[in-house]
Amino acid sequence: MEVLIAITILALVLTVLLGTQSNAVQRGAMANQTTTATLLGRSRMLEIESDLLADGFNEGEQTDRGDFRKEGFADFDWDVLIEPIEIDDTATESLMGQMNGSLFGEGDDGSGGTFTGNAAFAQYLPMVVGLLPDFINRLGKKMRKVTLEIRWRDVRGSDKTLTLVQYVSDLHADDRAKELDAATQGADVIDGLLGDP
Numbered sequence: 001m002e003v004l005i006a007i008t009i010l011a012l013v014l015t016v017l018l019g020t021q022s023n024a025v026q027r028g029a030m031a032n033q034t035t036t037a038t039l040l041g042r043s044r045m046l047e048i049e050s051d052l053l054a055d056g057f058n059e060g061e062q063t064d065r066g067d068f069r070k071e072g073f074a075d076f077d078w079d080v081l082i083e084p085i086e087i088d089d090t091a092t093e094s095l096m097g098q099m100n101g102s103l104f105g106e107g108d109d110g111s112g113g114t115f116t117g118n119a120a121f122a123q124y125l126p127m128v129v130g131l132l133p134d135f136i137n138r139l140g141k142k143m144r145k146v147t148l149e150i151r152w153r154d155v156r157g158s159d160k161t162l163t164l165v166q167y168v169s170d171l172h173a174d175d176r177a178k179e180l181d182a183a184t185q186g187a188d189v190i191d192g193l194l195g196d197p
Helices: 002-055 089-104 119-130 132-141 173-194
Strands: 062-068 073-084 143-153 159-169
Touching: 002 073, 002 143, 002 159, 132 143
Parallel strands: none
Antiparallel strands: 062 073, 073 143, 143 159
């Protein structure tokens, strides 16, 4: 009877231990897949950033999709959305209101702001502050928001998703646009000189 009770206890303990071990193996595999997705996503994000800076920004949204077969991970695929940064007028107006309040003292108590009493500087500051919305919008045209989504199926058969977001800025976008315009104008001049064939 004692042997039978000992075997029963041993069987119960082994069942719990094997279940725990199986669970630990599954969790390890899931962590490994998440790490793989993170590394693949970071690699793809660097490629997208490099392509954007080499080719320049498009005006509207761009989408693309693919997988990681070449890298040896056929179970992982990706979607990317590249969109321009748009700063709406309400955000600009809010910023302007906050700056005016801080600099010129448009508070409830009528107390002065940072530049109250400094007439020489305060005289030119509204003009400088007025240029800010144009500066913000120009900056927005030189930036893109990249949203990369990595998808895979984990060891339990559940669909998993990892989303990475990055902002890419191209500070030389204006220079490239000027070069392109100059090249286009030069081609138009040559076409005009040669005439239509």
